[in-house]
Amino acid sequence: MSEPGQIALQTEGIGKRFGSLVVSKDVSIKLPRGARHALIGPNGAGKTTLINLITGQLRPDTGRILLDGKDVTGLATAARVRRGLTRTFQINTLFPDLTPLEATMLAITEREGTSGQFWRGLASHASAVEEAYEILVQLRLGDVATRTTRTLAYGQQRLLEIGLALATRPKVLLLDEPAAGVPKAESGELFQVIAALPDDISVLFIEHDMDIVFNFATRIVVLVAGEVLLEAEPDVIRTDSRVREVYLGHGHHA
Amino acid sequence: QETVKIGLIMAYSGPFADTANQMQAGIDLWLAEHDGMVGGKKVELIKKDTGGPAADVAQRLAQELVVRDGVDIIAGFTLTPEALGAADIATQGNKMMVVMNAATSVITEKSPLIVRTSLTIPQLNYAFGKWAVEKGGVNSAYTLVADYGPGHDAEKAFAKGFTEAGGSIVGADASPVANPDFSAFVQRIKDANPQSVYIFIPGGAQPPAIGKALSDRGLTPPDVKVFGQGELTLPEALESMGDTAKGIITTFHYTMERDDPLNNEFVKAYRDANNGRSPDIFSVGGFDGMHLIDEALKKTGGDTDGAKLVEAAKGMAWDSPRGPISIDPETREIVQTVWIREVQEVDGKYQNVIIDQIPNVKDPLHGAAK
Amino acid sequence: MSVFEIVFWLSMLLPFFFFPTYLTLASQVAITALFAISVDLILGYAGIVTLGHAMFFGLGAYVAGLLSARLGWGEPISGLFIAGAFAGLVGFVASYLIVRVQHMALLMVTLGLGFLTYELANAMTWLTGGTDGLSGVNTWPIFNHFRFDLWGYTAYSYSLVVLLLGFLISRRIVNSSFGLALRGIRENVRRMPAIGSEHRWHLQKVYTISAAMAGVAGALLTQSTNTVALEVLSFQRSADVVVMLILGGTGRLYGAILGSIIFLLVRDQAAGLNPQYWYFWIGLLLMIVVLFLPKGILGGLSRLVRRNG
Amino acid sequence: MISSVAIVLFDGLAFGMLLFVLSVGLSVTLGLMNFINLAHGAFAMLGGYTAVWLMRQFGLPFLLTLPLAFLAAAAVSILFERTLFRRLYGAGELNQVLFTIGLVFVAAAGATFVFGTGQQPIVLPDWLRGSVELFGLRFGIYRMFLIVVALAITGLLYFTLERTRFGAQIRAAVDNQRVAQGLGLNVERIFAITFALGSGLAGLGGALAIEIVGLDPSFGFHFLVYVLIVVAVGGLGSVTGSFVGAALLGIGDVAGKYFVPEIGSFLIYLLLVAILLVRPMGLFGKR
C-alpha cells in the first residue's frame, strides 16, 4: 500500500488561515488507490475546509496537492475534476429545477467535453443518457430520474449528490458527510453503495456517526484544530485517549 | 360635411412630453378659435405618440397615418430625428408635412413636401452672434452648449456670427444632454475669464440650474454678459432663478410679453384655455402651423394633394403672435423676426423685455451641407 | 412542432390577410421579438441579467446603416450577417467583463457598458450623425427583387423569416447539451466547477451568440425603416426589452415573442386612444401580470393548460 | 487654480450628497430587504410634489415641507407595502422589477394628470439662496445645506441600522422570514417600518432635489439610473457605502467634467464599470 505509485491523492504540508483563525496547519495525508478512509474531528476542525482546499474551492496558503503524483495545486476546480478529483457537499448543492437525469447527463457531457455543442439536440447524446440512467439506477434513483430535484426526499437528494460525483468518473472521491440528514436505517444502505464502488476509486469521507465510521473505514484520519492529530486503523482510534477526549467523548465505548 | 384628417406625430410621453403638450395646446387653441375648421372643412386630428426621440417609431407612425388612417396632412414633430424618420413617408405618400417644432436646418431638405413653421437654430443664433459683438458690447465669449445636435448647431451658428463680426471665442464646452449639475463647466468658464458667456440648453430643469451655477460663481451681468437662446429664460426658469437671472440676454423668435394686440389676445386666450399656463415657442409653432394648413387648403380649394398644398404654402406671409412671418418659397423654411430680449424686473417680477429686433431673418446655413 | 406551435406561427401570418395596415407595426413586433429572444437566451436560460442589451441591438443597427450610408452597400442579407458578426465580436469582448460579476454588479456593468456605447455614438457624430440620426441609409431590394414597400409587406415578410430562423436556432441551442449546461449555471453556479465545468466559457459563448442575435435584430430595424437614430442604443430600449421578456415569461422563448406582441400591441392601442397617458395602462398591465401571473403571461397560460389538460 | 479645485471639490461633494439622499433609501430597501424597488424614484417624486404643493397651496416654509415630504412618501409606501409589495417579497427579482417599473409608469401618469407635464419651480427662502464668501471662495448656501442634511441622515441611519438591534432584525427577517418569526420577531412590522423608512428618505431626497435638478413627471425614471449607480458602487445595504459612493461619484463627475470635459459624459459610467469589476460587491458591500 505504501508504494508511491499507488498513492492516488496526497497533500503535503497544506496550510490555510482565515484572518487569525488557522483552519489547516501542515496537513499531510496520503490516500492510496482503492482506499476507504474516513476523516473525523470536532466541529469546526477544518474537515470541510480541507476538502475545499484539495478540490480547489479554496487556495491553500502553503503546501501542495498531488493527484497521481502530479501537482494540481495551481489548477482550477473544474480542471481537477476532469483529472478525476471529485467531491460532494455537506449541505446539498444540487440543481433544484433539473431532473436527476438531466443533472447527471450534464456532468457526463462536461466530462466528455460535449457540453458546448449547441447544435446537437440533447437526445442525440444517447450514450450519455444511458450512462446517466445507469448511475441513477445504481443509486436506486431510477424511479425518480425524471422528477425535478426539488421534489425529491432529502435522502434521495443526498444520493444524487453522490450520483453527480460518480458521473465525473472520479479516481478520488471526497464525501462530506454524505449521510447527514439521512435516517439511520438508510444511511447504512447508502454506505453500502459507497463501499461497493469499483476498487480503482479511492474514497475519503467525513462522518460524525461513529458506527458508520468504524464499519466502513479501513483507516481514519483525525483532524483537530486544523492539524492531523492521528492517523490509524479504526481499532487504534477507538481506544486512543486523546481522540476520546477531544472528539468521541465517553459515551462511545468499544 | 367633408373632413380633413391631420395626423400629428409628437412625443406626447417621455422626457419631451411638455413640449408636445404645449404644441398641442397651440393647435387646439387655433382650432377652437376657428370652429374646428380648416379650409372650410371639419378637422379630424389623429394623434400619435413617439414616446421620445424615436426615429423608427415616427417612421412607422407616419406610415400608419398614411396607409391605415388615410390622413391628408401630417404634422407636429417635436424632435428632429422624428421629422427625419417621417420625411420619406411624406414623399412616398405625397402628403404635405408641416414641421411645427423640430429645428435642425437639414430637415426641409429631406423631402420637397416639408414646410416648417417653427424655427431653425442657426436662424436665431447666427444673427445673435453678430449682434452680441456689434450691439452687445463684447468681443470675447465662452460657449457652453448641450452635447447634441441642436447644441452643436447653436454653437456653430453663434460662433460664426460672433467671429464674423470681429469677436473671438475663448473657449467652448459641451455638457451632457441630461447633465444635472453645471458647477464644473461654470468653473471652467470662470477660469477662462471671458467678457461674455453663450449658453444653449434644452428647456426643463436645466435653465435654472445653470443660471444659479453662474450666479454662485459671480458670473452675472454686468460683470460678465450672459447670452443664450430663449430656453434659458423661460418663465418657469425665471421664477426659480429669481434675481440671479437679471440681465441675461437671449435670442428667440417668440416673446410672450411682447406688447402687441395680436399677441396679447393670443396670450389671454391661451391662458384661459390652459389653466393659466402661458404659451411658449412650442405653442406658437403649433398655432402658426394650423394657420398655414388653413390658408394652403383655402388656396387649393380643399385639394389635399401634397404637392399642391406645398406649392400654395410657398411664399405665404402672415401676422403671427410672434410678429410678421412668411414661408421662403425656395426652401419652404420660415422667415421671421429674431427678437433680442433682456431679463428685467417689471412690477416686481422678472421677465424677458425686448431690447432689439432683427427682422426677416432666413436660415443662414440653409442649403449648405452641415 | 406541437399543434400549438403550428397554430402560433400560422397566426403570425394573419396580418398579411386581415390587418394589412398593421404590417409595419407587425414587423417592429417581429424585430423586437427577435431582440427579446436574444435576451431570453442569456437571462432566461443562463441567468445573466442585463440592462444594457440595446448596446448590441444598436451596434447591429448602426453597422447595417453605415454599410449603406457610408460605404454604399445596401444589400440586406449580407448586411444582416455583417451586423450580427460585428455585434457578436463586441459581445465576445464584453463577455470577458460580464462573466466576472453577478447580481447587482452584473446589472450595473451591463447598464454602464450600454451607456458608454450610447455616449460614444453621440460623441462620434461625424460617423453616426449623433442625435439627429444617421441619414442616407438606403436598403436595396431583397434578392434584388423585393423592394421595401410603403405598406410593409416586404418588411414584415423579411422580419418574420428572420425571426423564425432566430427562434429555430435558439430552440436548438436551448435543447442541446449546451443549453443544459446553461440551465445548470442558472440553477446552481456553485456546483458547476465541482462537476468539471468551465462554466465561464459557456457563459461567454452564449453571451456572444446573444449579442450577435441582438445585432441582427438591430440591423433588421435599420433595413426595414432606413433610419438609424441614437435611440437604438438607449437605456430605454434595454429596459423595455427586459420588461417585455418578463411580461411574456422568461426561459421559454415563446415568452419573449408573446411579451413583445402584447407589450407593443397594448402600447399601440393605448397610445392610439390616449397618446398622453398610455403608459398608465402599460404600468397597470405590468402590475396585474405580476400579481396574478407571477411566471409571466406564458407561464400563466401553460399552467392553465396543464390544469385543464 | 487651487481655489478652483477647492470649489470643484465642494460642488462635487454637494452634488454627491444630493445623490446620497436620493439613493440611501433604496440602499436600505434593496440592500437590507432584498426588494428591488425601482419605484424608489417615484417615491422621491411624490416627496417632491408634496413639498411643491404644500409651499404653493398653503405657503408652508420650505424647511417644514421637508419632514412632511418624508412622511407623505413613508405613509403612501406603507399603504403599498401592506397591500401589494408584501406579496412580492418572495416572488423573485424579475417580478419585483416588473411590478415596480409598472408602478413608475402609473405614478408618472398620475403626476402628469394632477400637476401637468411642466417643470415645478420652487422658491427657496432667502437664507438658503445665493452664496457666501469664505477664504476668498464663493460657496453656494444651498449646497452647504445639502451637505449638512446628508451628514445628519448618515449619522442617524448609521446609528439605527448598523448599531442597533433593529438593523440586525431587518437582515434576519430578510434572510429567513420563517425562522425570524419563529424566534418571535414581528416580521411584518419590521418590513413595513423599513420600507417606510426607505421610501420616506426617497421623499425627502425628492424635495431636496427640486432646487438643483427640478421636478417633472419623468423624475421617477430620470434619477433611477443615478440612484442605482450610487447603490451599486457603495455596496448594498451599507449606509456608509452609499455615503462614500455618492461622494465619490459626485466629486468624480464634477471633477471629471472640470478637468477633462471631453469625456465628461462617459466618466460616471467608466467609474461604475471599473469599480464594479474590481469590487463586485461595491465599495462597502458585504454580500
Add this chain to the structure above:
Amino acid sequence: MPDAILELRDVRSGYGEGIVLDGVSASVPKAGSLAVLGRNGVGKTTLLLTIMGFVPLRAGAVFFAGEDVSAMHPHQRARRGIGWVPQERDIFPSLTVEENLTVAARKGRWDLDAVYSLFPRLRERRTNMGNQLSGGEQQMLTIARTLMTNPSVLLLDEPLEGLAPIIIEELTAAITRMAKDEGIALVLVEQHATVALGLTEDAIVIERGVVAHRGRSADLLKDEKTLDRYIGMNLEPG
C-alpha cells in the same frame, strides 16, 4: 391535564390540499419532555410547524400554558415562550454569530455568557458571518439562538445532526439539566431513537397521521418490537 404547558387537541393539519396530521393529541407537562418518533416523512417536522403556527391548523387546537394559541401568529407564540429549533440549519447568513444570537434575544437565564459556555466554539467564532461557520457550528448556533429567547418549552427538530459525538454528549447533558433545573419543557424529534428516548419521559410514535403508540420513553426503549414495527429501525448496539 391542567398543568400541561403545551397541549395538542385533535390536531389536523397539512400542506395545500393534503393532510399530514389527522387528529393528533398530545401534551407536555410543565418541565416534562416528549419524544416524537416516526419514520421519515410521517410528519414530525409538520407537527412542530403546526405548534408554531407555520402550517395551518385545519381542526383541533393548540394550547400553551392553558391559553388557546391556535389563532395566533407564529411570532406571538414565540413571544409567549415557545422556542423552536428548526431542522435545517437556518442560521441568518448575513448576521454575525453574535448578531444571530442577540437578534431575537429576550431576558432570562440564557444570555450570551451562558450559551457561550455551553458552546465555547461559538465564542471563538463570534464575529464571523453566519454562513462562514462549519456545518456543526451552524447547528450549535441554531440551538443557542433559540435558547437566547429563553423559552419555557423547547421544540427541537433533530438537533444532533452533524454534531461531533462529544458535543452530542454535552448537549444532551445540557438538555437534561435544563429540564431539571430550569423547568423548561421539551419536545424532541430525533432520528437517533435511543438518544431521544433516553432524554425524555414520554414518547409518541406517529404513523399515517395519527399517534400510533404512546407511552413512557423508558418502556418504549425496552420494547424493541414496537420500535422496529413503527420506526423500522435497527437499534444500534448501545
